[in-house]
Amino acid sequence: MKRVMIVGQPGGGKSWLARQMGARTGLPVYHMDQIHWMSGWVERPFEDKLRMATEVENSDRWIFEGGYAVTQAHRLSRADTLVVLDIPFALRVWRVFWRTLRDYGRTRPDLPEGCPENFALEFWQYIWKTRRTVRQRNLSLLDQAGPETTCHVLRSRQDVADFLKTLDGSRKSGQ
Numbered sequence: 001m002k003r004v005m006i007v008g009q010p011g012g013g014k015s016w017l018a019r020q021m022g023a024r025t026g027l028p029v030y031h032m033d034q035i036h037w038m039s040g041w042v043e044r045p046f047e048d049k050l051r052m053a054t055e056v057e058n059s060d061r062w063i064f065e066g067g068y069a070v071t072q073a074h075r076l077s078r079a080d081t082l083v084v085l086d087i088p089f090a091l092r093v094w095r096v097f098w099r100t101l102r103d104y105g106r107t108r109p110d111l112p113e114g115c116p117e118n119f120a121l122e123f124w125q126y127i128w129k130t131r132r133t134v135r136q137r138n139l140s141l142l143d144q145a146g147p148e149t150t151c152h153v154l155r156s157r158q159d160v161a162d163f164l165k166t167l168d169g170s171r172k173s174g175q
Contacts, residue, residue, distance in 0.1 A: 004064070011094070054071055082152070085160075086138070
C-alpha cells in the first residue's frame, strides 16, 4: 500500500480515516479541501487546484482523500488502494451537524487556516442534492479500478474499525 484514494460524501469520515491510516502506515496524507479552498472559504483558481492535485497524484506515496472529478480518473489510475466510504445518509447528516456544532468558529485540521466551521446553507443543499448522484459516482469507481487496485467498500463504523485493524496487524507483522 503506497497510494491510497479515499472517496465518500460529506460526513462519511474521509478525513478522519485518512489521518488514522496515515498514522498507521506512515504515508503522507492530503486533503482535497486544503487544495480546493483558500483562507476565508475562497475557492482556489482552477489551474492551481489542477496543478496541486496532479502533483500529489504523481508522487510515489500518498493517502489522498476527497473528490475532485477533474483528476479522479488519473488519481484512480495511480492508486494501488481505493477506499469507498458508503455511509448511510442519516449518519452522515448527523456527523456533519455534530462536527459543525462542536467545531463552530474553529478550523478543522483538514481545512486551510481561516476556514472556520459554520452552518452554510449551500453546503447543506449540496449534501441533499448529491446524496444519490455522488454515491453512485463513488461506487462506479470500483468498476473503473484496474485489476491491480485493491478495493474496499466500508458501509458502517464497524467496517471502518475492522479495516483499520487490518492495517495494525500488517504493521505489527512487518509488512
